[in-house]
Amino acid sequence: MSNTERLDLKIPLGQKAHAIARQFAVEQTTPQKGKQIYLNTLAVYAVYSYFKWLHIEVALEEGDSWHPIKQALFDVADLVIPNIGKLECRPVKPGEMTLxxxxxxxxxxxxxVGVQFSERLDKVQLLGFVRRDTISPASEQIPIANLKPLNFLFDYIPDAVAHLALNASQIRVNLNQWFENLFENNWMPLEEIFSSINQKKFALRSISSFRKASVVRAKIIDLALQIGNQPVVLIIAITLFSQQKIEILIQLHPMNEKTYLPSNLKLILQVESGEILQEVVSRSNDNFIQLKRFRGNFGEGFNIQVSDGDFTIKETFVI
Structure with a gap:
């Protein structure tokens, strides 16, 4: 993949990220140092969130950037990848062209990794990656144009990438617990996924016919590691249909202010045995696609697959 094909990957920054950043910043002796640590913390948390969405293990609190003394003494924004090393998540202000x-x-x-902020600090763009051993020890800045796509980063963790789809499928999402406000990691409210207000409103309107929905959650599905595709968002809305059944609506939306989904994405519903019950394929002008709403009994399981034909991510659910 060339630099001209760089993934336009934007990560929303929610209230939790800002709360942690504020907590670190107010402990500093000068406003300038507080601002530095605020941005460093948000940059690290954004990359941490990306890894978490991909089910790749990282140790957020083991880096120097999370250590009170080291963050006060140094300008660090490191994220620890266990058994691999430290990844530096350098903040880039709006309009800046270098790290x-x-x-x-x-x-x-x-x-x-270059992490460029929006003006309102409500989202960041992951600009790309450069290996430490490819730059001069005397380098003080790296032009953004010299960054490689994030795919190059995952050469360091091939086992995690190889097992990405497998790891996702092994995590069984318990939909019944959603009614008790108990959610698995990475299933978030729409406002934490969509950085654009208009995009969030469109997503809400798209499920408005499912007016009885009592719980709506979304998750980023990223096929980009393998095929350089844009991330998409899987939305699930559920409601109680009876004492033994729930009704389910499933949609796939574009992300990062994109208007349309990539062409030829498949959204597939399977029973646990692997039999396909429904399948829908995106076209070039689809704002979103969805499966026909369906019902299931408590205790039943099903799978949802998102595939471009070359690479597939599977999510496993139990009702």
Whole structure:
């Protein structure tokens, strides 16, 4: 993949990320240092969220950026990938064209990710990755144009990528618990997924015919590691139909302010045995696609697959 094919990957920054950043920032001795730590924290948390969506293990609190003394003494934004090393998540302000590398991040890093903020700090764009061993030890800045797509980062963790779909399918999402406000990691409210107000409103309107829905959750589905495709959002709305059944609506939406889904994406409903019950394929002008609403008894299981034909991610559910 060339730089011209760089993935336009935007990560929303929710209230939790800002609360952590504020907590770190107010402990600093000067406003300038507080602002630095605020942005560093948001950058690290955004990359952490991306890994979490992909079910790739990272250790958020083990880095220097989460250590009170080290974050006060140094300009660090590192995220620990267990058994791999430290990834530096460098913040990039709106309009900036380079990544600044302070001396303290030039050692003990596998590489650097550029994290560019929006003006309102409500989302970031992951600009790309560069390996530590490909830049000069004397480098203080890296032009954004020199960054490689994020796919290159995952050369360091091939086992995680190889088992991405498998790991996702092994996590059984318990829909019954959603009625008790108990949600598995990565299933979030729409406002935490869609950074654009208009996109969030459109997603809400698209499920408005399912007016009885008592719970709506969304998850980012990212096929980009393998095929360079844009991330999409899987939305599930559920409601109680009877004492033994729930009714379910499932949709697939574009992300990052994209108007249309990529062409030829398949959204598939399977029973646990693998038999396909429903399948819908996106066209070039589809704002979203959805399965026909269906009902299931408590205790029953089903699978949802998102596939481009070359690579498939499966989500497993129990009612």
């Amino acid at each position: 600044f590398l302070p001396p303290e991040v030039m050692e003990n890093r596998i590489g650097y």
